[in-house]
Structure formats: structure tokens, C-alpha cells
Amino acid sequence: MATPxxxxxxxxxxxxxxxxxxxxxxxxxxVGELSVGDVAVPFAISTPAISRHLQVLExxxxxxxxxxxxxxxxxxxxxxxxxxxxxxxxxxxxxxxALDRLEILAxxxxxxxxxx
Amino acid sequence: MATPxxxxxxxxxxxxxxxxxxxxxxxxxxVGELSVGDVAVPFAISTPAISRHLQVLExxxxxxxxxxxxxxxxxxxxxxxxxxxxxxxxxxxxxxxALDRLEILAxxxxxxxxxx
DNA sequence: TCTTTAATTAACTAATTCATTAATTAACAG
DNA sequence: CTGTTAATTAATGAATTAGTTAATTAAAGA
Numbered sequence: 320m321a322t323p324x325x326x327x328x329x330x331x332x333x334x335x336x337x338x339x340x341x342x343x344x345x346x347x348x349x350v351g352e353l354s355v356g357d358v359a360v361p362f363a364i365s366t367p368a369i370s371r372h373l374q375v376l377e378x379x380x381x382x383x384x385x386x387x388x389x390x391x392x393x394x395x396x397x398x399x400x401x402x403x404x405x406x407x408x409x410x411x412x413x414x415x416x417a418l419d420r421l422e423i424l425a426x427x428x429x430x431x432x433x434x435x
Numbered sequence: 436m437a438t439p440x441x442x443x444x445x446x447x448x449x450x451x452x453x454x455x456x457x458x459x460x461x462x463x464x465x466v467g468e469l470s471v472g473d474v475a476v477p478f479a480i481s482t483p484a485i486s487r488h489l490q491v492l493e494x495x496x497x498x499x500x501x502x503x504x505x506x507x508x509x510x511x512x513x514x515x516x517x518x519x520x521x522x523x524x525x526x527x528x529x530x531x532x533a534l535d536r537l538e539i540l541a542x543x544x545x546x547x548x549x550x551x
Numbered sequence: 552t553c554t555t556t557a558a559t560t561a562a563c564t565a566a567t568t569c570a571t572t573a574a575t576t577a578a579c580a581g
Numbered sequence: 582c583t584g585t586t587a588a589t590t591a592a593t594g595a596a597t598t599a600g601t602t603a604a605t606t607a608a609a610g611a
Contacts, residue, residue: 324454333452336445337599341522348529355558368600370559375598389557389608400523406457407520413464453569471588484570486589491568505578505587 327380327402334379335403339364340372344381344395352385352394443496443518450495451519455480456488460497460511468501468510 334340343358359369373393376382381399385392450456459474475485489509492498497515501508 325457326454328457329452329454332448332457336449336452338440338442338445339599341441341444341448345526345529348526349532356556364599365601366558367560367602371599374559391558400526403519404523407516407523410461410464410516413461416465449568455569472586480569481571482588483572483590487569490589507588 325402325406328406330379331381331400331403334375334381337372337375340376343369343372343376344399347382347393347395352392354390354392356390358393441518441522444522446495447497447516447519450491450497453488453491456492459485459488459492460515463498463509463511468508470506470508472506474509 335344339362342361346358346361347353355370355373356366358373359366362369373382376393377384380396380402382393383396385394451460455478458477462474462477463469471486471489472482474489475482478485489498492509493500496512496518498509499512501510
């Protein structure tokens with residue numbers, strides 16, 4: 320098999336596909352750590368909805384939680400985006416090779432056919 | 436607004452969240468270009484299903500098409516993953532700063548409380 | 552103990568996603 | 582023209598997702 324299956328990437332990419340969740344991650348990265356209630360503040364959706372988003376982010380390995388007194392604090396995990404980064408760089412390795420191949424194909428296909 | 440909204444990233448991340456679609460992209464990157472039928476070969480799903488996946492990838496800006504005779508060929512777009520890369524590097528800029536902040540927080544919170 | 556605050560879980564709904572099979576479009580080959 | 586190949590569109594269905602409000606859990610504080 321070319322690709323060994325990566326449910327981790329499934330979860331990461333689908334977690335990041337939602338703009339609310341991306342905004343949460345971005346904010347946590349600039350602020351460091353927030354209680355669930357504070358995470359919810361900038362958004363026009365209910366607290367339960369935020370709670371769900373945080374569960375999705377946690378399941379994807381993007382955030383971790385800390386409990387202190389009556390609050391749950393969340394923060395971005397140190398290595399959270401590593402799988403995405405390594406997938407990206409793995410693809411980039413093929414990139415130039417693939418483009419070269421396409422150029423060769425293009426050259427071979429349109430030697431006399433000078434479009435219009 | 437902290438984040439200027441990026442429907443492009445929504446589409447990119449959600450396109451990449453599906454393992455079939457990622458496999459298609461990966462294969463196109465190693466092979467260069469394939470007809471829709473050839474894209475479908477390694478998968479156990481129907482051709483219409485593949486056609487849909489390709490539409491999703493195209494809408495996300497990940498692939499482009501070329502028609503030749505009775506075939507449609509697809510290939511990865513040159514700059515396809517650029518938005519993902521730039522989002523990632525933008526987040527990484529905050530990364531170390533955020534982690535430093537967390538360490539400071541941690542140090543400030545547990546000066547006498549030596550977690551037994 | 553009783554009330555308030557913080558967050559999650561439950562129950563429900565609307566919309567989207569991913570697959571299927573059947574029908575359609577379009578180009579080519581005889 | 583007719584049949585075949587290539588792919589998309591149509592129609593449908595099951596599962597998942599993202600949101601809501603109401604109920605619940607748990608800790609704090611009077």
C-alpha cells in the first residue's frame with residue numbers, strides 16, 4: 320500500500336476544517352491558555368457548542384486540558400501540528416518531481432499544436 | 436478581527452480530511468497525471484464516488500483538469516498546498532512564544548505546590 | 552445547606568457528507 | 582447510424598456534523 324492509513328491526519332484535517340476551531344487554535348496560540356468560558360467569549364454560539372468543538376480539538380490531539388478549581392483550562396499541545404507538517408513536507412518532496420514530469424508531458428504533447 | 440476568515444482553508448482542510456482524497460493527491464504527486472478512470476483503479480468505490488471526490492479536490496483548488504479526446508485527466512495544481520503551508524508557518528510563529536508563556540504560567544502556579 | 556458559577560451531557564433538529572445504482576452526455580470506432 | 586467507452590448528473594439513503602435548549606454534575610462560597 321502506498322499510504323499506510325492515517326486516522327490521525329483524518330482527525331487533524333477535519334478538526335482544522337472548521338473556522339471556529341481554527342480560530343480557537345489561533346487564539347490559544349497567541350494567548351497561551353484559556354478557560355472554556357473564555358474560549359467561548361468571542362463567538363456567537365452557545366457554550367455547549369464550544370464544548371463540542373473543544374472535544375473535537377482534543378480528540379485530534381490539538382489541545383490538552385488542565386483542571387484548576389472549578390475551571391477547565393485548554394491550551395494547544397506542543398507537538399499538535401507535527402503530523403500535518405510532516406505530511407506536507409512528505410508531499411513537497413514529490414512536488415518538483417511531479418511538476419517536472421508534467422512539463423515533460425506537456426512538451427511531448429504539444430510540439431506542433433500551438434494553441435490558437 | 437484576529438482572523439480574516441478563510442473559506443479557502445475550510446475547503447482545503449476538509450478536502451484533505453478524507454483518506455481517499457489524500458490518497459488521490461498523493462498518487463497524483465508521484466505519478467503526475469491520471470485519467471479519472473485510472474484514478475479510480477486502486478479504490479473499492481464506484482466511479483461516481485471518485486468523480487465526486489475529484490470535484491471536491493477541484494473546488495478546494497488542489498487539482499486541475501485537462502480534457503483530451505474522451506478522457507479527463509487530473510493533476511495536482513502547482514500552488515495547491517500553499518495556503519495550508521502559510522497557515523502552518525503563521526501558527527508556528529506564535530508557537531514558541533505561546534509555549535514560553537505556558538512555562539512561565541506553570542512556574543508561577545507551582546512554586547510551593549510540588550506535585551507529590 | 553443552599554445558591555451560584557463552570558462546564559458537560561442529553562435530546563433533538565437541520566444540513567452536509569459519502570456512498571449507492573440508474574440515467575445521461577459526449578466522444579470515438581466500426 | 583450504432584454500439585462502446587469515459588465520465589458526470591440524478592435520485593436516493595445512511596451516517597455524521599454542528600447547532601439549539603434543557604438537564605446534570607461538580608466545585609465554591611455565603
